[in-house]
Amino acid sequence: MLGKNKRSITAFSLGLLLAMAIYLVPGMTSDAIAKEAFAEQVFAEEAFAKEVLAQEAVEGEGEAEIEWSQDVFYRDWEGNPLKGPVSGYPAPELGPSDYNNYDFAPSRMLIWVANQQHLYFGSFVLAVPIFCMLIEFIGIRTREEDPIMSQKYDRLAHDLMKISLTAYSWTAILGGILLFTFITLFPGFFKYLAGIFRPVMHVYALMFLAESGILYVYYYGWDRMNQDPFLKWIHASLSVLLNLVGTILMFLANSWATFMQAPGGIDSEGRFLGNIWHVIHSTLWNPVGVHRILGNIVFGGGIVGAYAAYHYLTAKTEEDRAHYDWVCYVAMFICIFGLIPLPFAGYWLMKEVYAFRQQMGITLMGGIMAWLFIIQAVMIGLLFFAANSYLHNGMARVKGSHRYMKYCKYMVLLLIVCFTMWMTPHTIVMTPAELKVMGGAQHPVIGHFGVMSAKNTAVNLMITTTVLCFILYQRANKKITVPWATAGNCWIAAIFVGAAANIIFLGVYGYYLPANQRVGLSVPQVCTTLTTLFAGTAINISMFKDSESYGEVKWGSQSKVGTYAIFLLAISFTWLMGLMGYIRSAVRLFWHVTEVVRDNSVDAYTLTIGEAGKMLTFNTLFVWVQFVVVFWVGSLSGKKEQVKAPEGVPVPAQQ
Amino acid sequence: MNKNLVSFLVFVVGLAVFHNAIFPIFTPKPIGWILNRYVYYLVFVAFLIITHFVLRLKPSIAMKALFVWFLGYYFYDAILFPPIPWTLFITYMVMWSIGVFLYISQDTDSFREFREPIVKTIVGEYKLAQIVVMIAMPILVGFATYKSIYPAYQEPVELRTVHPAPPATTKVHGITYPLESTNNPFRIDEQDKYKDSFPFLDADKQEYMKYVTEGGTIFFQNCHYCHGDQLNGIGMFSHVFNPTPANFIDPGTIAMLQESFLFWRVAKGGPGLPNESTPWSSSMPPWEEHLKTDEIWKVVLFEFWYTGHHPRTFGTEGSIAGSEGGE
Numbered sequence: 001m002l003g004k005n006k007r008s009i010t011a012f013s014l015g016l017l018l019a020m021a022i023y024l025v026p027g028m029t030s031d032a033i034a035k036e037a038f039a040e041q042v043f044a045e046e047a048f049a050k051e052v053l054a055q056e057a058v059e060g061e062g063e064a065e066i067e068w069s070q071d072v073f074y075r076d077w078e079g080n081p082l083k084g085p086v087s088g089y090p091a092p093e094l095g096p097s098d099y100n101n102y103d104f105a106p107s108r109m110l111i112w113v114a115n116q117q118h119l120y121f122g123s124f125v126l127a128v129p130i131f132c133m134l135i136e137f138i139g140i141r142t143r144e145e146d147p148i149m150s151q152k153y154d155r156l157a158h159d160l161m162k163i164s165l166t167a168y169s170w171t172a173i174l175g176g177i178l179l180f181t182f183i184t185l186f187p188g189f190f191k192y193l194a195g196i197f198r199p200v201m202h203v204y205a206l207m208f209l210a211e212s213g214i215l216y217v218y219y220y221g222w223d224r225m226n227q228d229p230f231l232k233w234i235h236a237s238l239s240v241l242l243n244l245v246g247t248i249l250m251f252l253a254n255s256w257a258t259f260m261q262a263p264g265g266i267d268s269e270g271r272f273l274g275n276i277w278h279v280i281h282s283t284l285w286n287p288v289g290v291h292r293i294l295g296n297i298v299f300g301g302g303i304v305g306a307y308a309a310y311h312y313l314t315a316k317t318e319e320d321r322a323h324y325d326w327v328c329y330v331a332m333f334i335c336i337f338g339l340i341p342l343p344f345a346g347y348w349l350m351k352e353v354y355a356f357r358q359q360m361g362i363t364l365m366g367g368i369m370a371w372l373f374i375i376q377a378v379m380i381g382l383l384f385f386a387a388n389s390y391l392h393n394g395m396a397r398v399k400g401s402h403r404y405m406k407y408c409k410y411m412v413l414l415l416i417v418c419f420t421m422w423m424t425p426h427t428i429v430m431t432p433a434e435l436k437v438m439g440g441a442q443h444p445v446i447g448h449f450g451v452m453s454a455k456n457t458a459v460n461l462m463i464t465t466t467v468l469c470f471i472l473y474q475r476a477n478k479k480i481t482v483p484w485a486t487a488g489n490c491w492i493a494a495i496f497v498g499a500a501a502n503i504i505f506l507g508v509y510g511y512y513l514p515a516n517q518r519v520g521l522s523v524p525q526v527c528t529t530l531t532t533l534f535a536g537t538a539i540n541i542s543m544f545k546d547s548e549s550y551g552e553v554k555w556g557s558q559s560k561v562g563t564y565a566i567f568l569l570a571i572s573f574t575w576l577m578g579l580m581g582y583i584r585s586a587v588r589l590f591w592h593v594t595e596v597v598r599d600n601s602v603d604a605y606t607l608t609i610g611e612a613g614k615m616l617t618f619n620t621l622f623v624w625v626q627f628v629v630v631f632w633v634g635s636l637s638g639k640k641e642q643v644k645a646p647e648g649v650p651v652p653a654q655q
Numbered sequence: 656m657n658k659n660l661v662s663f664l665v666f667v668v669g670l671a672v673f674h675n676a677i678f679p680i681f682t683p684k685p686i687g688w689i690l691n692r693y694v695y696y697l698v699f700v701a702f703l704i705i706t707h708f709v710l711r712l713k714p715s716i717a718m719k720a721l722f723v724w725f726l727g728y729y730f731y732d733a734i735l736f737p738p739i740p741w742t743l744f745i746t747y748m749v750m751w752s753i754g755v756f757l758y759i760s761q762d763t764d765s766f767r768e769f770r771e772p773i774v775k776t777i778v779g780e781y782k783l784a785q786i787v788v789m790i791a792m793p794i795l796v797g798f799a800t801y802k803s804i805y806p807a808y809q810e811p812v813e814l815r816t817v818h819p820a821p822p823a824t825t826k827v828h829g830i831t832y833p834l835e836s837t838n839n840p841f842r843i844d845e846q847d848k849y850k851d852s853f854p855f856l857d858a859d860k861q862e863y864m865k866y867v868t869e870g871g872t873i874f875f876q877n878c879h880y881c882h883g884d885q886l887n888g889i890g891m892f893s894h895v896f897n898p899t900p901a902n903f904i905d906p907g908t909i910a911m912l913q914e915s916f917l918f919w920r921v922a923k924g925g926p927g928l929p930n931e932s933t934p935w936s937s938s939m940p941p942w943e944e945h946l947k948t949d950e951i952w953k954v955v956l957f958e959f960w961y962t963g964h965h966p967r968t969f970g971t972e973g974s975i976a977g978s979e980g981g982e
Contacts, residue, residue, distance in 0.1 A: 368819070371814050408758075428740050430743075445736075515910055
């Protein structure tokens with residue numbers, strides 16, 4: 001599907017599954033591993049404390065020299081707060097002298113813009129190496145079978161890296177702006193944060209240096225390491241290293257944000273208790289990390305897709321059209337693959353937020369941020385619409401797809417019905433007259449859609465529908481010839497029908513359970529959806545063995561509607577990312593560090609929905625203007641190469 | 656005869672007959688599982704599909720899109736009962752319109768076919784249609800402008816947070832309660848739902864039921880005037896309030912909340928709400944001024960018992976705490 005080669009799609013899918021597993025497995029097993037490590041650590045710390053106290057008792061010094069204090073978050077096995085040696089100063093009571101401001105804009109808005117812009121670019125430059133790693137790997141794997149296709153993959157990875165290189169410098173500049181904005185406008189708070197995260201900040205800077213070094217070697221060594229197979233593998237390994245360092249960088253930076261939201265490793269006065277790992281690894285660190293990785297993949301895919309879509313729509317030659325159509329497909333493939341598990345990572349994050357402070361969870365889902373969550377629901381719906389629209393249009397240009405196109409309208413209907421449930425608010429905005437006509441605040445029919453049982457069911461069905469659409473897309477031009485074709489089809493049908501029945505059953509069953517048990521049903525619902533993804537895709541791919549083709553994908557013939565869907569997806573996701581970032585950050589309300597450092601600035605207020613929306617739109621437009629500039633800069637060197645390229649080189653995808 | 660026209664006539668006449676004759680005559684007032692307005696609507700849709708199939712009518716994609724869009728409009732406008740508020744109607748129709756657009760734009764051919772009559776109207780190939788559109792458009796715009804600037808006397812709608820985040824602690828009658836860890840002191844047992852234990856005023860049965868009964872007595876002395884004798888928010892005074900009193904039967908209200916949350920809300924009433932919940936528009940009195948602490952707890956106990964809901968707990972969930980709420 002990613003060209004003419006059947007193995008390439010298998011390799012690509014497996015590669016993505018593997019990549020996802022690499023990220024998900026630590027997430028899933030981290031609790032168990034963390035508990036074990038935690039137990040050892042607690043044991044060691046307690047032993048150390050006893051030793052110190054015993055020594056002091058023997059010496060008869062009287063008062064202990066080391067002051068011990070209780071952690072605000074960590075607890076030992078008996079549920080008592082964990083104790084640690086006080087190793088820092090108390091959190092300051094911030095006053096007017098700890099805040100600076102300009103006349104033209106509130107400091108809060110300035111730090112918001114600086115932060116968001118840096119995050120957008122950071123997200124992009126972290127995502128692109130993941131794509132490059134996968135695409136280059138596929139290129140190497142297909143080198144012997146299909147050298148032209150292999151070259152095409154390699155070229156694509158190289159082109160993406162070229163854009164990423166420009167964006168990388170841009171990210172660093174934006175990071176600098178963010179740092180200066182922070183230091184100059186919030187010096188008091190920065191001093192406190194720097195006091196705790198001092199070693200992390202230095203390690204971060206060094207990791208940034210390592211990232212830059214690897215990036216330059218990886219990019220500038222591309223052509224030189226391209227010919228020799230051994231060197232090519234070394235080059236591919238560099239991309240793995242690049243991603244590893246990039247992920248560590250992101251996790252280190254995440255720790256500052258997660259500490260502010262849900263602190264650990266300090267006492268109630270804000271004094272550091274000597275264990276930097278506790279500070280880094282606070283309760284939201286893991287879910288935020290996984291959520292951001294998946295979000296980066298979708299965001300990066302969306303941007304690369306939009307870039308390719310623009311070139312596709314403006315292409316002058318058939319070759320260019322074919323090429324950029326193919327790039328759109330690769331980007332969307334990655335994007336959708338990240339989009340499917342993204343809501344689940346979000347659920348995990350919310351679960352941890354509730355576990356940390358129920359109050360914070362209620363503020364998010366039922367309190368002052370609840371209407372923003374309704375907007376989020378709309379944006380997520382748009383993403384799924386855009387993804388499905390692209391898949392439908394993409395499928396339509398594949399020979400043999402007429403067998404499946406007739407099901408598209410039913411899938412659209414299902415999506416719309418689910419989306420209706422997904423975004424129906426619990427509290428409806430209405431006039432008193434409408435309230436009277438309705439007979440009460442709850443509607444007897446749609447009132448049932450306001451709780452999570454309905455919403456979980458809806459979103460799981462939407463994802464399952466998208467997975468089904470993707471599976472049909474994969475097999476659109478294939479005539480299945482394996483002897484077990486009927487059995488395979490039956491299995492796929494059974495998996496999807498069974499999954500839908502199970503998801504709906506669990507959703508309805510949830511209404512008859514107490515709330516604390518009801519939320520637990522989301523776990524089997526998610527598992528059901530993931531089963532359709534993994535089992536359905538695996539069976540589907542297995543059935544492609546020795547399949548006959550109705551004809552290759554005619555790249556360059558994607559409809560305009562399908563191409564515009566990519567823009568919709570990219571822009572919606574940019575806005576959505578800003579929205580969720582704002583919600584996550586604003587839920588601290590009037591705290592810099594929740595319940596430890598109070599925000600005493602004049603900006604310690606929560607924005608109205610309209611004001612927040614304006615800021616998000618500004619950030620979205622601003623970052624897209626920058627992306628256009630970065631892409632333009634990146635294309636300056638490409639134009640020269642295009643002139644030099646020999647004519648008559650066959651376009652592999654059209655063969 | 657033009658098949659598009661036949662198809663259009665089938666749709667229009669069918670809908671007119673259904674809406675004006677069949678639907679009002681046959682739809683039963685009490686909604687049953689089988690005989691209800693939604694099933695009748697589905698039967699009507701089935702009628703349209705079958706008629707087209709039998710008469711071998713194949714309307715153009717634009718016509719199909721029109722039918723589908725209008726069926727959605729008709730459902731939300733006339734079938735869904737009681738009528739939904741305007742804001743929700745608009746939201747649903749936007750979604751339905753997006754769905755129709757996805758349907759017509761799923762491939763290049765269908766989208767081209769859909770655009771064809773529009774393009775022909777614009778370029779003047781369909782002269783009559785062009786004249787109709789050119790006359791209708793300014794009239795519609797004028798009408799919309801008139802509607803939008805015509806002064807309205809209704810109260811403005813406001814976004815209100817029904818389940819605000821509670822404070823970390825609340826002070827009632829001189830005692831400070833941490834809300835996350837406070838439990839109802841009268842929840843000594845958990846059994847006997849209202850439905851299972853009728854007649855419910857069997858106070859001698861056990862201690863738990865004694866507390867429930869006492870809570871019920873307090874409820875009917877103080878609360879049912881607004882919250883209703885069935886706890887469904889439709890009390891005798893409820894109709895004069897905006898927002899209306901809470902409906903405890905609804906799975907989206909007390910079923911999602913801890914007992915301590917209810918304790919705080921009952922004790923502090925409307926004035927104790929945070930700003931996002933518009934304390935100025937809630938008329939619930941702060942009951943701590945009228946009831947004792949124990950009485951508040953007993954009322955809360957009664958509300959859960961009567962409705963059959965279990966209070967939300969967080970401590971016992973282990974790994975399955977979640978994102979409940981869904982404002």
